[in-house]
Structures are given as structure tokens and as C-alpha cells.
Amino acid sequence: MDPSSSAIKIENVWKVFGNTSNEALDAIQNHKISKTEALEKYNSVIGVSDVSFDVKQGEIFCVMGLSGSGKSTLVRHINRLLEPTSGKILINDQDVMTLGREDLQELRNKKIGMVFQNFALMPHRSVVDNIAMPLEIRGISKNDRLDAANKILDIVELQGWGNKFAHELSGGMQQRVGLARALAADPEFLLMDEPFSALDPLIRRQLQSEFIKLSKQMKKQLFLLLMI
Ligand SMILES: Nc1ncnc2c1ncn2[C@@H]1O[C@H](COP(=O)(O)OP(=O)(O)OP(=O)(O)O)[C@@H](O)[C@H]1O
Ligand SMILES: [Mg+2]
Incomplete structure (x- = not known):
């Protein structure tokens, strides 16, 4: 770089x-x-x-x-x-x-991950299926994508919640599913729109440090939008 x-x-x-x-x-x-x-x-x-x-x-x-x-x-x-x-x-x-259609799809599916302010989860899909969605779009096999999703569950402190429906989780937990889904895509850039806003101060601080650490380790470019 x-x-x-x-x-x-x-x-x-x-x-x-x-x-x-x-x-x-x-x-x-x-x-x-x-x-x-x-x-x-x-x-x-x-x-x-x-x-x-x-x-x-x-x-x-x-x-x-x-x-x-x-x-x-x-x-x-x-x-x-x-x-x-x-x-x-x-x-x-x-x-x-x-960018043409294909390049734009490549940009959205691989290069840039996004954490939406309103989470944008599929409410009637399980937590792991939501997290694994970017990998599903890329045609990665079910076993491999669920393996990857389960590993990321730990990072966002949602161990044990993988099989629940997204709508069964609290707002802050759904926000963490959104963060996990963006990580699963393993993009070069991560756009995060108020990604920690629904979290309590304790887990917010923990995830903020985790993301800074991850961005350095995984050479990710973070772009954060925060409200004041
Ligand atoms: N699709 C849209 N059609 C019309 N106006 C829009 C649309 N999206 C946003 N706006 C307007 O653009 C302005 C900026 O909105 P935006 O959602 O980008 O603000 P924000 O900084 O993200 O606010 P918040 O911190 O509340 O999320 C607002 O006046 C809003 O009404
Ligand atoms: Mg906004």
C-alpha cells in the first residue's frame, strides 16, 4: 500500500x-x-x-x-x-x-462492505444465515459459509445466538449481526454508518477496540460515520 x-x-x-x-x-x-x-x-x-x-x-x-x-x-x-x-x-x-454493471457488483459484493444505520437484516433468516449472506451471494458452499459465520459470531460476542431469527434479537444485538455480516464479506473497505449507536457503553468500547485491531490486522480501510 x-x-x-x-x-x-x-x-x-x-x-x-x-x-x-x-x-x-x-x-x-x-x-x-x-x-x-x-x-x-x-x-x-x-x-x-x-x-x-x-x-x-x-x-x-x-x-x-x-x-x-x-x-x-x-x-x-x-x-x-x-x-x-x-x-x-x-x-x-x-x-x-x-463502472459497468459487473464492476459495480464486484465493488459492492467484494470490495466494499457496509454496516447500515438501520441494520438492514433479513428478519426471518437466522443470525448465521444473515451473517453468511455476502458469502452466499458469492456462491460459497453452505458448510464453508456457515463455518465462517460461526467464527465471526465470537468477535461480536453473539456465541450461542446463531440459530435464532434476526427479529428475535434486541436492537444492539441486531446491530452486532450487521457488523458481523460486514466482516464476513472480508472487504477491503468497510463503510460504517453509526455502527455502534445501539450498543451499551461497555460493549461499544469493546467492539470499537476490536474493530480498530481487526482493521490493522486485516489491512482494512475503515470509514466511520458517527453522530454528534
Ligand atoms: N431519499 C431521500 N429523499 C429525500 N430526502 C432525503 C432522502 N434521504 C435523505 N434525505 C434528506 O437528506 C438530509 C440528510 O439526511 P441523512 O439521512 O443523510 O442525515 P444523517 O446525517 O445520516 O442523519 P442521522 O444522524 O439522523 O442518521 C435530510 O434532510 C433528509 O431529509
Ligand atoms: Mg444517518
């Missing part, structure tokens, strides 16, 4: 929600209209407003912001779950907007 090269580069990203987002963005940039005017005149909501930063290889990068400031919106651009109204997103120097 070249420590000076960019892993994730965000260049002047704007995301405006609404049917006339381009017109709204033009008015925001050229006529300096306010958020309220954008909403009233264009029925548009500003999700991300001119964000630029550069995450170097090996760096753990945190973005903090108030509720509603655009963290979840921003992070969804990195694996192109959302497309910017304007601006550029580069992963290892490649513009994600230029």
Missing part, C-alpha cells in the same frame, strides 16, 4: 433530492438560494452540500455530524447506492460513476 495515495476521494459532491434537482442545484450554486427557498421553489432537499475529502490508504476516517446533516446520504455515494447531483467519487483512483 502506498500511504500517500488516495483510497477514497470525494470531490465537490452535491446531492439534491427532488424531481428538479438539477435546476435546484443551479439556483443554489449560481443564485445562492437558501435551503428553505430550494424546498419552497423547487421542492428539493439538500442532502449533501459540496463535500470534498481524501482518505489515504490505511487511514481510519471518521465523519461526524448532527442528525440530518447528510452522513447516511454521503456514505451511500461511495458504493453508488446513490448517484451525486454533481461531483466525483473515486475509489482507488477509479471514478465509481464509470
